[in-house]
Amino acid sequence: MNSFKKMEEFGNRTAVYAERKYSYSEMLEIADAICGKVGERTLVFCLCSNNKESLFGYVGFIRGGVVPVLLDASIHIDRLRRLINLYKPTYIWASSENQDLVKVMDSSFVFGDYTLFRCPTFFQHDLHEDLALLLTTSGSTGSPKFVRLSYENIFKNAESIAKYLDINADDRPITTLPMNYSYGLSIINSHFICGATIIVTDASVMKKEFWDLCREQGVTTFGGVPFVYEMLNRLKFEEFNLPSLKKLTQAGGKLSETLSRKFAKVCNQRGIQFFSMYGQTEATARMAYLPCEKSLDKAGSIGIAIPGGELILQDDNGNKITAPNVIGELIYKGANVSLGYAGSLFDLSKKDENNGILRTGDMAYFDQDGYFFISGRIKRMIKVYGNRISLDEVEGFLNEHGHDCICAGTDDQMVIYTLKEDYVQIKKLLKEKLNLKGFKIIRIKEIPRNHFGKILYSELPKYG
Known part of the structure; x- marks a missing residue:
């Protein structure tokens, strides 16, 4: 295919x-x-x-x-x-x-x-006959590990994306993400199979020339990771004059609920469709999307499985979770699940090792309407004084309360890295609202990020 x-x-x-x-x-x-x-x-x-x-x-x-x-x-x-x-x-x-x-x-x-x-x-x-493409796993800057993708993976996912975004030959997306990143590449694939026109630029959304090109070329669509939306928010996107813009997409990490709501409102007022999406390179690109008409109602949700895919939750014993609001590991099934990983050329002849099933490594739950919400990464769970804590949840909680900070740590030692002198307020908030103990607060000048805007937790200053 x-x-x-x-x-x-x-x-x-x-x-x-x-x-x-x-x-x-x-x-x-x-x-x-x-x-x-x-x-x-x-x-x-x-x-x-x-x-x-x-x-x-x-x-x-x-x-x-x-x-x-x-x-x-x-x-x-x-x-x-x-x-x-x-x-x-x-x-x-x-x-x-x-x-x-x-x-x-x-x-x-x-x-x-x-x-x-x-x-x-x-x-x-010796290349397996189905092998089409190798992509780096997002976030790995020094790793030789690649995701092995087949022709079926690429084009089944592109067709699915084109279906739920209703892409057609009149669409004119502009490049805002690197094409070697699965999200950026999925925009290219899903538009090319529909005969659309891709506006190619290396200019940042922070540059005037980017927006001039958008207006001049009648751009209809662009996508961004949370970091891009944070920049758009600073630029006061709601005041921009972009009459041709019809669709905004967001993936590559969880956008804060505050910004999700803000962009959903702005887009609603301007007649622009706003889609929050969820994916991993291991599933070619997309696994879930939040329909634009639900962008306010279900802000913060990753939505529902893409056409042709299925999302399920499993508890610690491997049993399927069927009740709403119960947290478990998110598992995805679909034709876009990659063949597996490669660590060297000797892995390029390997067969399909995933058989269409991906354990995402994310913890999630679904609500009474069947919409899924990510609660954190399995690897971002620690135990402090015997209590299981999601670093992502604490991080999100602090961000929602106006603190620009990120969380890391190991069992019995949570560390909060903040950009401001707000130790006292953070301490008060965590003790009063979350009843948390056993944390340390460190001030840093900036949050380390990769090219895609993802946080590089491994590059945070060590504590101890």
Whole structure:
């Protein structure tokens, strides 16, 4: 199942706007030429930015049965070398100005600002026939672990997303997220299979040029992680004049209930559909969505399973939970569940290890209407004086009460990292409202985050 092979039918429709228009026919001609230089089913590293070169290379490789590994173009050379040693790609599709590659590799094809670099050592990969793509697990910056995705995973998920978002050929999304990130890539996949036009930019939502491009190109849709919505809130998004905007999507972590409500209200007033969504790279991208008409009524919920998927809860004994408001582990079933992980090239021949079932690692409950709510991560649970505490719940509670802080810790030692001198108020709040003991408060200058805005708890200053 490779839906990119059917893209010819969109012909002269505009596929991409990147300084100028590229029709589907023109994009496919370039994409197939890039892949044609690889010439066989093998492994290629793609160092991606939000540009036409990365996009066309990706489309070409998927269409031609070459397996791309999508990596951030700004990857540190030491990490890149480590990954090259572990996976031995045949080619690297990257910026022609990447001096680390120019010095050691020959150029075999050039398009725009990108070069197809041939790696000096050739390795014959044993790739499973279903393997289509490798993506990093979100948040892992130093890990060589990739998620193995099949053609069915990619396109079943894209079709499901297109269905519940009602995507059509007139949609014009703009790139706000890295395409090597599963959420950013799902926006590309779900729009390309519908013949839509993707507006490609590397500009941040904090830049005037981003909003000028939105207005000039009649952008209808964009997506963001919670960090993007926090920035939009600071920019006073409610005052923006964006007459073409029809749809906003949010995923990549839990948006605070306050901001969820605020954006739902603003969107309702402006005739914009606002969708909160939930997913993991291990499920290609999306597993659940909150229908836009429920965005206020069920603010804070991840919603219901995507078309073709199923969400269930299990208790500690592995029994299915059937009553509302009972917390258990969230399990997802669907055709978009990945084949498994890879730690090196020797894992690329492995069969499907998940069989369509993903244990998400999230704790959740559903309400009396069947809408799901995440209560925290299994790994973000600690015991303090024998009481089980969700670090995510405490964090959310403090944020809702106006404290810009995050929580970490181990059993019998919870640590609250705050950006302000608000120790006294935090202490009072936790003791009076949550009856918590055994915590420490540390002030930090900024919250460490990765490119996607996700918090890097491992990089917080140590305590003790």
